[in-house]
Every structure is written in C-alpha cells, then in structure tokens.
Amino acid sequence: MDLTPLWLSLKLAFMTTVILVIMAAPLTYLLVYIRFAGKSFFEALLTLPMVLPPTVLGFYLLLVMTPQGKIGRFWEAVTGSPLIFTFSGIVVASLVYSLPFAIQPMKAAFEKIDRRLLESAYVLGLSPMSAFFKVVIPNAVNGLTASAILVFIHTLGEFGVILMVGGSIPGETKVASIAIYEAVEALRYRDAAMMCLILVPVSYLFLLLINRLTKRQIYGA
Amino acid sequence: MYRYFSIILAAFFIITGSGGSAIAGEKLLVAVAANFILPSGELTEMFQEKTGIPTEATYSSTGKLYGQIIKGAPYDIFFAADEKRPNLLNEQGLCDAPFVYARGQVVVWTANTALCGASTWQEVVKNPAVQKIAIANTESAPYGTAAMIALQQVGLWDTLKDKYVFPQSVAQAFQYAESKSSDVGFCAYSSALSDKGKKGCFYTVSEAPPIVQAACILKRTGNRSAAERFVAFVQSPEAQKIKEKYGYR
Numbered sequence: 001m002d003l004t005p006l007w008l009s010l011k012l013a014f015m016t017t018v019i020l021v022i023m024a025a026p027l028t029y030l031l032v033y034i035r036f037a038g039k040s041f042f043e044a045l046l047t048l049p050m051v052l053p054p055t056v057l058g059f060y061l062l063l064v065m066t067p068q069g070k071i072g073r074f075w076e077a078v079t080g081s082p083l084i085f086t087f088s089g090i091v092v093a094s095l096v097y098s099l100p101f102a103i104q105p106m107k108a109a110f111e112k113i114d115r116r117l118l119e120s121a122y123v124l125g126l127s128p129m130s131a132f133f134k135v136v137i138p139n140a141v142n143g144l145t146a147s148a149i150l151v152f153i154h155t156l157g158e159f160g161v162i163l164m165v166g167g168s169i170p171g172e173t174k175v176a177s178i179a180i181y182e183a184v185e186a187l188r189y190r191d192a193a194m195m196c197l198i199l200v201p202v203s204y205l206f207l208l209l210i211n212r213l214t215k216r217q218i219y220g221a
Numbered sequence: 222m223y224r225y226f227s228i229i230l231a232a233f234f235i236i237t238g239s240g241g242s243a244i245a246g247e248k249l250l251v252a253v254a255a256n257f258i259l260p261s262g263e264l265t266e267m268f269q270e271k272t273g274i275p276t277e278a279t280y281s282s283t284g285k286l287y288g289q290i291i292k293g294a295p296y297d298i299f300f301a302a303d304e305k306r307p308n309l310l311n312e313q314g315l316c317d318a319p320f321v322y323a324r325g326q327v328v329v330w331t332a333n334t335a336l337c338g339a340s341t342w343q344e345v346v347k348n349p350a351v352q353k354i355a356i357a358n359t360e361s362a363p364y365g366t367a368a369m370i371a372l373q374q375v376g377l378w379d380t381l382k383d384k385y386v387f388p389q390s391v392a393q394a395f396q397y398a399e400s401k402s403s404d405v406g407f408c409a410y411s412s413a414l415s416d417k418g419k420k421g422c423f424y425t426v427s428e429a430p431p432i433v434q435a436a437c438i439l440k441r442t443g444n445r446s447a448a449e450r451f452v453a454f455v456q457s458p459e460a461q462k463i464k465e466k467y468g469y470r
Contacts, residue, residue, distance in 0.1 A: 062400065062402060063400070065402075066400060066401055066402045067401065068401055082352065082353070084353075084402050085353060085386045085402070085403070163389065167353075167355070167386035167387060167388060167397070167402075167403075168358065168386070168387040168388070168389070169385065169386060169387065174387075181389075182358060182360065182361060182389075184284075184288065185282065185284035185285065185288075185358070185360070185361035185389075186284065186358075186360040186361045187284070187287075187288075
C-alpha cells in the first residue's frame, strides 16, 4: 500500500494548524474585546464555512483559485506559479474551511479570562498589543491547544473541498480521504480498509486529548 | 413545550409520509453512469410517454453504483460506463447477461481558442502553453483509462507526467477544462457537443479505444417485464437517434 496520501494528509493538517492558529488568535481577540460596527455580521461570515456544504465552499474556491480567478491571479503574480491543483492550493482551501473550528474554542477561552486582569494590564500601561501577548495568550493556552487539535483533525478528515479543488495529483494533492475514496471506486477495498484503520485511531486519540484539555480548563486552576 | 414538540412530530410524519405514496416495485428504477445523463433524460421521458411506465433514473459514477448494487440497492437496470462492472455483477449472479447500449469516444477539448489552430490532439497537449491536463481517474473512470492508453501509445504519457490533474470523473474533467482550471481536458465526445462544449474546440483521440458502455437487468428486479421493455426501447432505432445526437454510437 502506498503511504504517501497519509503522509500528505498529515503534512496538510500540520501546515493548516500552524498557520490557522496564528491567524485566528488576533481575529478572535478582535471579536471578543474590540467593539466595532457590523461585528455580528463579520462573525457570522467567519463561521459560514462550518455550516456550508463542502461542495459549495469548494465550488467558490475553485472559481477564485483558477489562474483567471482573483486569488489565483494574485498568487501567480506574487509566486510565479499557479495556485489551483497544488499543495499550496489545498492549504489555502483548508484555511478557509477550518477557520471557524479555530475560532470557536479560542473564543470560549478568551471569554473566560477575568476582565479585571486585562483592566489591570491597561491601568499598568500595557498597549492592547502587549496585553494580547502578555495576558490573553498565557491565560488561554488550553483553548489555543484545543483549537489547534480541532483544526488538525478537521483538516485530516477534509474531503469535499479537496475533491473540488485538488485534482488528485499523487504526492501533491491526493490526500488520504481522496485516496480512500478512489480505492473504493476502483474496488480496492483492502487498501481502503487499511488507510481507514490508520485514520480512525489517530482521530480518536486527538479527540480524547481535546476532551482532557477542555475538562482541565473547567475544573482546574 | 408540548406544543412545539407535537408540531415537530407532525412535521416529521408529513415529511416522511409524503414520499411513500408510490408502491415500491411499480416504478422502474434505473441506475445510470453519469456521462450518459443527457441522453438518458430524454430516453426515460420518451419511454414514459410511450408506455406509461413511471421511470426514474439515478446518476452516479459507475464504480459507486456498482458498490451500491452489490450492497443491495433497489435498482432494476444498471447502465454502466464500461463492460467490466456489468460483467462482474453477472459473474456474481446479480444480473442477467450484459449488452452494449452505447459507445463513447475520447476527445481532447480546450476552452483556449488560441490552441485551436493545431492539426492533431498531440500537437495541442504538447504545446508549451499547456500547463495542466485533466484526465479522469485512470483506475475507476473508463474515459481516464482510455486516455491513458492513447497517451502511452503515442509515447507521450511519461513526457507529460508533471502536467496531469486527475478529476474523479470524465464530467469533472470537462468541468476543469471548461472553467479553465486546466488548459485542456480528455473529455467525452458528448461533452464537446454540448452547449458549453461548443465554446471551445475538440480533437478526436483516435488512438483511445472506444468506451464500450454495457448495461444489464438486475436479477433482484420485481419488475422484469417493464425492465425488458425499457431495454428493448434503448436498443430501438428511435433511441439510437437520440444517442447519436449526444455523441454516442
């Protein structure tokens, strides 16, 4: 059995997690602590990928990521190579797809932080920027970890979006979920079963870890 | 609280009850490979008009329909995009002897009219401006397999290796080419004849073996006489005209 798709899935999940946690933390900070007009509209927009069918999301991504599309054209102008049907392309797609899963646990953790802590920080002269790094982040480590793990397993299980924008190129965009689908289509049930057998315990272990982390957050400290 | 619950419960029964009015076994259920969707729509409509037998077609990839059938899906006839799957069902005693109902042809299709001046399909795919070539999954999609055979035969399969994109079906291959996500696509002749297909140009890939599409009546059908009438209709000269209109022989 070819293990490349599994390795590719892990690589995709890892890259998406790192980028997304860094991206989502300031966004969540904005949502929790900063007041601005149209906030609820903005928040609903960020949560949209969670409820949209992956095919709908994939369809729109396909349109904007082609060399004629807005993002595709921008990407090609900056990097010199096309975005669609590349590993970078499915990373971009995963970032959109998993964004709400990064924000939700982070938001819960940020909201739990005692406001007085932040107020004291401001009184002591910390800027919102340094308050974010010195007060919010250290007090929300469990939330950040939970969101990282959630993004990781969610991306690991991503199928519909990648089916639309990936193009199933071996070693590039043919991730485990696609490889399993293709194995079933081609009647290679043994290969499909083997890959599933690896994916299930991995996902289960990570979920277990999330439960542990969030529990400690409630009863601990 | 009770009120809401009873409303939801009532809605549930209305929704679940409404679909069950037709008696199972009366309606002819046909499983059809996705590439045949256009002619099939016209054929089933014509058949219903002529015979009054309600007929419903389900469209999916041949591989998926095959998987559903061996797990007991309630279809009466299976129209595949290849000969392999009907033969396999026949060997397992799940369907009658398969018969050929259509032959498809692989074409190279592009939306980029700058490529349309070429004289052969090889010239099109070898053009350095071509970065991505869409080929349906070579393992499960018959059109993909045929395209691969043609490329191997003319000695281009390995040379162009870095440019391939593998959509799941021949329909997705056309969608990639049509949206210009890929520069060219190995598509079905029937797609090239469609309204969208007319916006680009196509080259017949004569090296690709014809896509022989076979069908068979499933043994589990409770509707054998209707199924046999449908099969006879699909092979009639009248139906042949419709198939030709959509690019099948």
